[in-house]
Amino acid sequence: MHSAVFLIEFGAVVLALGLLGRFAARVRFSPIPLYLLAGLVFGHGGIVPLGGSEQFIEIGAEIGVVLLLLMLGLEYTAGDLVGHLRTHAPAGLVDFVLNALPGAAAALLLGWGPVAAVVLAGVTWVSSSGVIAKVLGDLGRIGNRETPAILSVLVLEDLAMAVYLPILTTLLAGAGWAAGGLTLAIALGAVGVVLVAAVRYGRHISRFISSDDPEKLLLVVLGLTLLVSGFAQELQVSAAVGAFLVGIALSGEVAENTHHLLMPLRDLFAAVFFVFFGLSTDPATIPPVLLPALVLALLTALTKIGTGYWAAKRAGIGERGRWRAGGALVARGEFSIVIAGLAVAAGVEPALGPLxxxxxxxxxxxxxxxxxxxxxAAMWLTGRRAQRRGAPSLPVAGAEPEPVPVPD
Structure with missing residues (x-):
């Protein structure tokens, strides 16, 4: 009977996710908010609370985090990450100051303490690579001149997570200074070793894992990722970091084939992860934090726009391209939920999950x-100011006539 209830409940959840995903694709919108809302509906205090399948969904959510970070690592080579770090480090620093500090300040003002401040700093800091990539594609801006500046900010955020997540995991575990310092040293050492190994021996690693049989390649990569993630979790480094490092270590044809094979699995378990985060949030707890969330969202939307504008200006992009870069970086999504999910599981602050x-x-x-x-909007405001001063205004248009193609 229990297995029947599980199959019915989990089947209903997956079917609902599939229908929501199809609806989101039809209206050309990110499915993430719909998945979160589905979790609120199926969770405690929701309309149709689950019972028998919740534990399996929790395990699926952990796998979803691992696959999200693995696929993220597969997007980059170690050389790309090192190159971005050297070239665009100032943009990453500006991004951190403008977007992480408001979250930390908000947690302290709400009286949640320093650990919650570190958590909320991460939530407000990191943009959603998945949502932004989809929006750029939908708007036809993949080849725009400002797009490399946008991607450089996203890459630096992803790389920073390899350092931030071990720090956060250590704080959530409540480890002392000695244990916490050791855990952080292990995490940073692992990141450094993997980057060096991937730069020097990436081809050999990929050749060892490579297989012409998709089934064997999938089993080896997935098994290796789960194994490394498990050991990383055991060392309090974070399973997500372990998966990210495995993705970085793979390159070339192996990375491309693995990306193709794992994408459907990633999408399934990532959707389950968003649902589980919604399951762990009682809808009744959201209205009390809605006003702080709205204020924080407005503030950090402006700071993200400022980040993109500065990064594009530094790259020599024109005025319109700077504003487009800023607007593109506003969305938050998967990483913010991953960070908040770690804090919710550790029981840091009851209101943190709803916020x-x-x-x-x-x-x-x-x-x-x-x-x-x-x-x-920025061009319209600029034109209004110019008219008040009696100066000729810029024409307001939806796109800037800049060269579209970007050389590889």
Whole structure:
């Protein structure tokens, strides 16, 4: 009977996710807020609370985090990461100061303490690579001159997570200074070793794992990722970091084939992860934190726009491209939920989960809107100011006549 209940419940959840995903694709919108809302519906205090399948969904959510980070690592080579770090480090620093500090300050003002401040700093800091990539594609901006500046900020955020997550995991575990320092040293050492090994021996590693049989390649990569993630979790380094490092270590044809094979699995378990985060949030706890979430969302939307504008200006992009870059970076999503999920599991602050849910829902919805309308709105305001001063105004248009193709 229990297995029948499990199959019915889990089947209903997966079917609902599939229908929501199809609806989101039809309206050209990110499915993340719909998955979060589905979790609120199926969770405790929701309309149709689950019982028999919740434990399996929790395990699936952990696998979803691992696959999200593995696929993220597969997007980059170690050489790409090192090159971005050397070239675009100032943009990463500006991004951290403008977007992490408001989250930390908000947690302290709410009286949640330093650990919650570190958590909320991460939630407000990191943009959603998945949502932004989709928006850029939908708006036809993949080849725009400002797009490399946008991607450089996203890459630096992803690389920073390899350092941030071990720090966060150590703080959540409540380890002392000695144990925490040792854990952080292990994490940083692992990141350094993997980057060096991937730069020097990436071809040999990929050749060893490579297989012409998709089934064997999938089993080896997935098994290796789960194994490394498990050991990383045991060392309090974070399973997500372990998966990210495995992805970085793979390159070339192996990375491309693995990406193709794992994408459906990633999408399935990532959707389960978002649902589980919603399951762990009681809908009744969201209204009390809605106003702080709204204020924080508005503030960090502006700081992200400022980040993109500065990064694009530093790259020599024109005025319109700077505003487009800023608007594109507003969306938050998967990483913010991963960070908040770690804190919720550790029981840091009861209101942190609802606040993060409301915050991500607001910005994952507003992000595509900001990407589309930040530049026209900024040009309109510039034109109004110019008219008041009696100077000729710039024509307001939806796109800037800059060269579109970007050389590889």
């Amino acid at each position: 993060a849910t409301a915050y991500v829902l607001l910005l994952v919805v507003f992000g595509p809107v900001a990407a589309r309308f930040t530049e026209p």
